[in-house]
Amino acid sequence: MDSYQTPLSSRYASKEMSKLFSSGTRFGTWRKLWLNLAIAEKELGLAISDKAIEQMKANLDLDEAQMKVAAEEEKKRRHDVMAHVHTFGTVAPEAAGIIHLGATSCYVTDNADLIFLREGLDILLPKLAVVISRFSSFAEKYRDLPTLGFTHFQPAQLTTVGKRATLWIQELLWDLRNLERARNDLGFRGVKGTTGTQASFLTLFNGDHDKVEALDKRVTELFGFPYAYPVTGQTYSRKIDADVLGPLSSFGATVHKIATDIRLLANLKEIEEPFEKDQIGSSAMAYKRNPMRCERACSLARHLMAIYQNTLMTSSVQWLERTLDDSANRRVTIPEAFLTADILLTTLQNISEGLVVYPKVIARRISQELPFMATENVIMAIVKAGGDRQECHEKIRVLSHQAGSVVKEQGGENDLIDRIRKDDYFQPIWNQLDDLLDPNTFVGRAPEQVDGFVRDWVKPALEKYQDQLKNVKQAELSV
Numbered sequence: 001m002d003s004y005q006t007p008l009s010s011r012y013a014s015k016e017m018s019k020l021f022s023s024g025t026r027f028g029t030w031r032k033l034w035l036n037l038a039i040a041e042k043e044l045g046l047a048i049s050d051k052a053i054e055q056m057k058a059n060l061d062l063d064e065a066q067m068k069v070a071a072e073e074e075k076k077r078r079h080d081v082m083a084h085v086h087t088f089g090t091v092a093p094e095a096a097g098i099i100h101l102g103a104t105s106c107y108v109t110d111n112a113d114l115i116f117l118r119e120g121l122d123i124l125l126p127k128l129a130v131v132i133s134r135f136s137s138f139a140e141k142y143r144d145l146p147t148l149g150f151t152h153f154q155p156a157q158l159t160t161v162g163k164r165a166t167l168w169i170q171e172l173l174w175d176l177r178n179l180e181r182a183r184n185d186l187g188f189r190g191v192k193g194t195t196g197t198q199a200s201f202l203t204l205f206n207g208d209h210d211k212v213e214a215l216d217k218r219v220t221e222l223f224g225f226p227y228a229y230p231v232t233g234q235t236y237s238r239k240i241d242a243d244v245l246g247p248l249s250s251f252g253a254t255v256h257k258i259a260t261d262i263r264l265l266a267n268l269k270e271i272e273e274p275f276e277k278d279q280i281g282s283s284a285m286a287y288k289r290n291p292m293r294c295e296r297a298c299s300l301a302r303h304l305m306a307i308y309q310n311t312l313m314t315s316s317v318q319w320l321e322r323t324l325d326d327s328a329n330r331r332v333t334i335p336e337a338f339l340t341a342d343i344l345l346t347t348l349q350n351i352s353e354g355l356v357v358y359p360k361v362i363a364r365r366i367s368q369e370l371p372f373m374a375t376e377n378v379i380m381a382i383v384k385a386g387g388d389r390q391e392c393h394e395k396i397r398v399l400s401h402q403a404g405s406v407v408k409e410q411g412g413e414n415d416l417i418d419r420i421r422k423d424d425y426f427q428p429i430w431n432q433l434d435d436l437l438d439p440n441t442f443v444g445r446a447p448e449q450v451d452g453f454v455r456d457w458v459k460p461a462l463e464k465y466q467d468q469l470k471n472v473k474q475a476e477l478s479v
Contacts, residue, residue, distance in 0.1 A: 017123055017342040020116060021335040024062055027070065027084055029115055030108040031060045033223075034088065034099050037191065040218040041101060044211050046204065048098050055092035056099075066091065081105040102201045104194040106235050106322075111189050113334065114236065115223065117244050120338040121183040127345040128179065128251075129465035130472050132172045134352035136458045139165035143450040146439035147270065147362045148369055155369045158439060161271070161357060163446035166453050168261070171254040173461055178247035185243065189236040190216045190228030195321045233321035241330065242311040245337050252304030255344050259294035259301065262351065266291045269361050274354030297347050304340045307333055366439050368407070371416040372400060377436045378420065378429065385428040395425055 019025055035056045042048040062070070066087060073083035081100075089096030100107075142161035149159040191212075193200045198212050205211040220228040229236055265271040266289075273293045310333040314326045375396045382392040403416035417433060420426045429436075462469065 012343045012346075013339045014123070014342050014346065017120065017339055020119055020123065021339065023067070026112060026116075027067075028061050029112045030081070030084055031056070031062075031088055033108045033111055034085075034103075035060065036219055036222040037101070037103060037107070038095065038098055040191075040215050040222065041098075041204070043218065044205065044215055046098075046101070049094060052092065052095035052098060054094075056088070056095045059088070059091040062087075079105075081108060084108075102193070102204045103191070104200075104234060106189065107191065110236050111223070113330070114186060114188055114225075114240075116334070116338075117240075118183060118186050118225075121179055121186075121244070124248075124338070124341055124345065125176065125179055125183065126465050126468035126472075127342070127349070128172065128176050129462050130469060131345060131348045131352055132169055132176065132458065133462055133469055134349060135165055135169050135172065136454050138162070138352060138355055139169060139450050140454060142357060144440070144443070144447040145357070145359060145362070146366060146443050148365050153264070157373065158366065158370075158442040160443050160446040160450070161362070162450045163443075164261075166450055168254075168258045169458060170453070171257065173457060175247065175251040175254055176461060178250060182244045182247050186225070186240070187236075188220045188223060188225035188228045189232055190220050192216070192232045192234075195234055196232040233318075235318070235322045235326070238311065238315040238318055238326055238330075241334065242308070242315050245308050245311045245333070248337050248341050249305045249308035251341060252301040252344070255348060256298050256301035256305070258348070259297040259351075262355075263291045263294045263298075266294070268365065270358055270365070272356045272358075273351050274356070293347055293351050297344055297351070300340050300344055300347075304337060304344065307337045307340070363439070368414050370437055370439060370442070371403070371414050373442065374437050375400060375416075378426070378433075381429040381432055381436060382426065387425075387428070392425075395423065399423065 035053070038048050038053060038056060042053065069090065070083050070087040073086050074080050077083050077086075085100050088099055092099070139162040142165070143163070145161045146158050147161050147164065149156040149164075191201060192198055198216070201212045201215060202209065205215075216228055262271060262273055266273065272289065273291050310329055314329050314333070317323070318326060379389060379392045379396060383389050399419045400416055403414055403419060406412040407414050417437065421430060421433065435441075
């Protein structure tokens, strides 16, 4: 297995995310770092030949033979960075003597990781925008379809299917904001030397502090970062990893909530995730339609949430200018966080593009609960028709308990409205009962809230991703 990949990448993650955390990308990025360091050092007056630069530029990508040479060197030297310094020198002999000049291992390892954090977020953000867009279309489609609301997973006042979806979307928008902030806040380690003092570079430039500062700035610019961290030890602070994986972990919590909601609604047979024509839900129970996509999402979301703890623990135990007990942990933690988030976004997109709604099931459940909820409206109507509020309340109480007994003890349907229709006391409002029980009158401003939320919050947030949204394909999910 690729030493810089994890099992997650081998089957489920996108090709672009898997490639980002491959050994080929990592070691190729190291070569770009050595190239740009040499370019900047040459610009500032160090004796580095044009041919050395040309040879380095021509050999940034490692072929299979180069990877084998590097592996043999690492086996011999027990040092991955120096193994690649020597390997790079075999294909760029004119540069062999100046590769890694003045640098420490963390110049390539840490700066590469910061590049991967940035590029990983660049992969995830448009995918998250797509998911938000898909759920927004769902919310708009069902903006005014009444459905029973639940608090404590007990029947509550009505909402709409679309309004419920906006609760999911709002959390996804916060995730989009948090990941954008993390991406835009990222700096570069830059050129800092073995303990962060830049002593080796000060020696190279004969004590010229301005040139050392210019070197740090120039290398940072060559990699497109807005700034370099002003001070570091040997590594950039591992708190930066926590700053990035924190929002990723928070996204995991959002996914878990959405997928759990859909699983609950699937149990009620109101909404289901996509289910292919020939898909099998159970090896024993042929009728089953298990919500396997949402179950997978919950499983991986828990993993993503748990990964964050690694970054906090690693950050907290970095001694003084650095200690190496972060390295093996980070080689697993960072790729797994991004690969897991990538898989979750593909899964969530697939779910959002194929959600199935069953309006008749939803209407039936409303009909079972709405009569009790409508009793206040019935009382108000009787009072308007000249009746006594307290007398009506008592009659409704008695009839409601009778209907409740039918539902709970006999397993029958809620017949409260039938009882009201048969009671002469309520004759003055019999012709109003259908209007009093119209579910659309119980959803408040839910449809208008959907409209305003999509218009004022979703569309502005997605504006910068319009090109990606136009070109995206439907998500296909591996088994």
